[in-house]
Amino acid sequence: MIESRRCDVAIVGSGPGGHSAAIEAARAGAHTILIERDSRVGGECVHRGTIPSKTLHERAQALLRTGGVKPGERVPIDFLMRRKDEVVARNEELVASQVAAAGAEVVFGHARFLSSSELEVRSPGKPTLRLTAKNIVLATGSRPRKPGDLPIDHEHVLDSDSVLSMTWLPESIAVFGGGVIASEFASIFAALGSRVSWIDRSPRPLGFLDEEIVDTFLTNFRAMGGIWCGGRQVREVRWDGVSRVITQLDDDTRIETEQALVALGRVANVERLDLAAAGLATNARGHLEVDKFLCTKVPGVYAVGDVIGPPALAASSMDQGRRAIRHMLGLGTHSGVDATPSGIYALPEMACVGIDEATARKTLGGAVVGVANFSDLARGRINGVRDGKLKLVADARGERLLGAQIVGEGATELIHVAQMAMIGNLNVDTFVDHVFNFPTFAEAYRLAALEILAVRSKSLRASG
Amino acid sequence: MDSPAVSKTPGLAPGGVLGPLLAAHFASQKLDLPLLPTYATQVVALCSDPKSDARTLAQLLQRDPSLAAHVLAIANSAAYAAREPIVSLQQAIARMGVRTLAEIALSVAIKTKVFRAGAHVDRVQQLWKHSAITAAWAREIARSRRRSVESAFLCGLLHEVGAPVVLQAIDDIQRKNKLEFSRGEIDAAIIQFHEELGDRLVRGWALPEWTRAAAAHHHAPEMATQFSDEVYTTHLADRMAHFLEGEDDLAGLDPILSALGMYEEDLEDLKAQAETIRGLAEALS
Numbered sequence: 001m002i003e004s005r006r007c008d009v010a011i012v013g014s015g016p017g018g019h020s021a022a023i024e025a026a027r028a029g030a031h032t033i034l035i036e037r038d039s040r041v042g043g044e045c046v047h048r049g050t051i052p053s054k055t056l057h058e059r060a061q062a063l064l065r066t067g068g069v070k071p072g073e074r075v076p077i078d079f080l081m082r083r084k085d086e087v088v089a090r091n092e093e094l095v096a097s098q099v100a101a102a103g104a105e106v107v108f109g110h111a112r113f114l115s116s117s118e119l120e121v122r123s124p125g126k127p128t129l130r131l132t133a134k135n136i137v138l139a140t141g142s143r144p145r146k147p148g149d150l151p152i153d154h155e156h157v158l159d160s161d162s163v164l165s166m167t168w169l170p171e172s173i174a175v176f177g178g179g180v181i182a183s184e185f186a187s188i189f190a191a192l193g194s195r196v197s198w199i200d201r202s203p204r205p206l207g208f209l210d211e212e213i214v215d216t217f218l219t220n221f222r223a224m225g226g227i228w229c230g231g232r233q234v235r236e237v238r239w240d241g242v243s244r245v246i247t248q249l250d251d252d253t254r255i256e257t258e259q260a261l262v263a264l265g266r267v268a269n270v271e272r273l274d275l276a277a278a279g280l281a282t283n284a285r286g287h288l289e290v291d292k293f294l295c296t297k298v299p300g301v302y303a304v305g306d307v308i309g310p311p312a313l314a315a316s317s318m319d320q321g322r323r324a325i326r327h328m329l330g331l332g333t334h335s336g337v338d339a340t341p342s343g344i345y346a347l348p349e350m351a352c353v354g355i356d357e358a359t360a361r362k363t364l365g366g367a368v369v370g371v372a373n374f375s376d377l378a379r380g381r382i383n384g385v386r387d388g389k390l391k392l393v394a395d396a397r398g399e400r401l402l403g404a405q406i407v408g409e410g411a412t413e414l415i416h417v418a419q420m421a422m423i424g425n426l427n428v429d430t431f432v433d434h435v436f437n438f439p440t441f442a443e444a445y446r447l448a449a450l451e452i453l454a455v456r457s458k459s460l461r462a463s464g
Numbered sequence: 465m466d467s468p469a470v471s472k473t474p475g476l477a478p479g480g481v482l483g484p485l486l487a488a489h490f491a492s493q494k495l496d497l498p499l500l501p502t503y504a505t506q507v508v509a510l511c512s513d514p515k516s517d518a519r520t521l522a523q524l525l526q527r528d529p530s531l532a533a534h535v536l537a538i539a540n541s542a543a544y545a546a547r548e549p550i551v552s553l554q555q556a557i558a559r560m561g562v563r564t565l566a567e568i569a570l571s572v573a574i575k576t577k578v579f580r581a582g583a584h585v586d587r588v589q590q591l592w593k594h595s596a597i598t599a600a601w602a603r604e605i606a607r608s609r610r611r612s613v614e615s616a617f618l619c620g621l622l623h624e625v626g627a628p629v630v631l632q633a634i635d636d637i638q639r640k641n642k643l644e645f646s647r648g649e650i651d652a653a654i655i656q657f658h659e660e661l662g663d664r665l666v667r668g669w670a671l672p673e674w675t676r677a678a679a680a681h682h683h684a685p686e687m688a689t690q691f692s693d694e695v696y697t698t699h700l701a702d703r704m705a706h707f708l709e710g711e712d713d714l715a716g717l718d719p720i721l722s723a724l725g726m727y728e729e730d731l732e733d734l735k736a737q738a739e740t741i742r743g744l745a746e747a748l749s
Contacts, residue, residue: 037725039723039725048610072547075548076549124727125718144610153613154606155612161611162611165611165612166614167552167555167614168549168552241518242518
């Protein structure tokens with residue numbers, strides 16, 4: 001049996017990009033249908049990505065605040081997982097209620113294109129839905145990449161999805177990958193007391209981040225007992241059939257661990273969508289290409305979130321979802337200042353907005369930088385924070401704020417001060433001319449800005 | 465559709481005296497989860513042989529529900545003073561080492577009651593084979609959904625753990641009262657008691673909570689208030705095991721697939737692994 005329906009906007013996928021698009025479209029009065037393949041709304045973000053891993057991060061951070069795991073102590077991870085399940089359930093309810101309050105309808109089922117304006121939605125035991133939509137937004141997300149040479153069995157060798165349903169904490173774990181997800185789990189496991197061997201072919205992890213920030217993070221990781229094996233190739237990974245995962249590296253290093261985690265990127269969920277029926281195809285990296293308004297090459301079909309590739313962050317996906325709808329419906333968009341922050345929920349946290357020092361010097365011909373160490377802050381000393389720093393990057397004149405990078409407790413919250421300053425086009429002096437609460441980590445902005453002002457004064461004196 | 469041993473739909477009422485006798489037995493007695501004589505012999509032989517292969521012992525632990533349940537209960541007992549709850553067989557092997565587990569398994573094999581009545585041994589043998597196949601399917605279902613397979617595997621292995629407890633009690637009652645019960649009466653008694661007793665046993669032995677949910681609700685997963693993912697996985701794995709045994713056509717699975725976020729094509733992908741699972745079943749025969 002086939003049921004036919006029409007709507008203004010059909011959105012495929014209810015993750016951050018999809019549900020924010022649905023809310024925006026429904027609020028604007030468009031008849032909106034949000035299609036979700038899983039049995040629950042929220043997508044990977046709520047169920048297997050952002051929310052669960054951040055909940056684990058918070059529990060590990062709480063452990064660190066109380067002195068960390070004592071020698072010989074074992075952390076029962078089922079407690080952590082149960083807390084994670086509660087948070088996931090609450091967030092699922094939250095997304096569902098926000099979508100419903102906006103007036104969007106949710107349909108559960110698997111969608112595929114019949115043409116550029118028609119979708120077929122199938123769900124076990126329900127009539128097939130044939131949906132004709134004036135506009136379609138693809139927000140189908142991504143899943144962990146499965147490299148062919150690593151034997152991911154979700155039992156001994158896990159990926160970033162299955163690791164979130166583990167029921168016991170391994171005493172030792174090998175983590176493969178040098179990106180955001182690998183850095184988060186490597187540091188969380190180290191904080192929980194696991195002996196972590198973190199392996200990647202790059203000499204440093206998080207290659208897109210400021211080196212000073214990454215160095216501070218690595219120092220912390222090593223202080224928790226973690227071992228960074230950078231610049232190495234994995235020759236072989238195998239389960240010994242009893243109790244160990246054996247990792248053989250190209251320099252003949254042999255690492256034995258109880259489990260392993262593969263976090264070597266993600267792939268877009270585009271299979272079974274019948275993209276060709278809409279006249280669409282993926283690029284060489286498996287992503288859908290879009291223009292600055294998130295339009296694909298097919299008029300009326302938009303794509304947002306992980307399916308279009310980097311930055312593939314929950315926050316940027318939400319922003320993309322909203323922007324796609326606003327363009328589609330002819331509504332205004334925001335100022336256009338690129339000030340989407342990136343947050344890495346590792347231990348310690350890292351966050352950045354705008355450009356870093358190296359990029360500024362390379363692309364703009366110069367930069368003035370100010371750095372504040374958390375250990376120099378009253379709040380840092382109160383909290384017993386040893387490492388942590390905030391770095392402000394200003395233009396060559398030492399006036400306009402170009403970016404900020406932070407490593408340390410609360411970095412993912414603290415970055416929003418810099419974000420707002422950039423959106424408001426404030427200059428660096430603002431951090432000195434006004435006060436923050438005392439004692440707080442935000443004081444780091446003032447200290448870093450003072451460094452920039454000092455350089456600026458020196459330059460002015462030098463130039464006469 | 466359920467196993468003939470634990471079917472809920474054969475229309476058999478627990479008539480006669482067996483139901484009340486069992487109820488009284490379970491109210492007053494400690495629950496016995498006996499070992500099968502064949503497994504007990506294998507455990508003794510393997511554990512007594514210093515040359516035995518660690519892998520073989522690890523595999524044996526993972527195919528016998530009774531041995532697995534006993535070993536997990538002892539690993540969590542005060543005697544071994546684990547620094548964390550032992551919630552999986554792999555964790556037990558990693559933490560305690562195969563040799564320590566071999567000692568535990570040997571002690572279990574020597575001290576634990578062994579099934580005596582021939583007819584019941586066949587029945588339990590069949591149940592255990594079904595449980596091992598269910599565990600294998602559960603592992604593949606979890607794998608296909610990118611969930612950790614360990615909890616799914618253990619739920620599958622232990623989901624019918626209540627049924628042999630009922631059979632052992634029937635055997636005890638028959639011997640004590642010199643009574644004979646028909647196959648129909650025994651089937652009805654298993655239907656009536658096995659989920660409740662599985663729940664009681666898993667709880668009493670402090671086995672992981674998710675295995676308790678699977679033992680208690682695997683026939684009616686919608687009744688589970690916790691660990692519904694594990695319970696639905698166990699239900700589907702149980703059905704897949706019966707499918708492999710030619711006892712289930714997998715009709716009416718839509719609500720189960722929906723609950724697991726699966727589609728017909730996912731089920732077909734799973735079915736494609738039937739030969740591998742069948743190989744396991746044959747190895748257990």
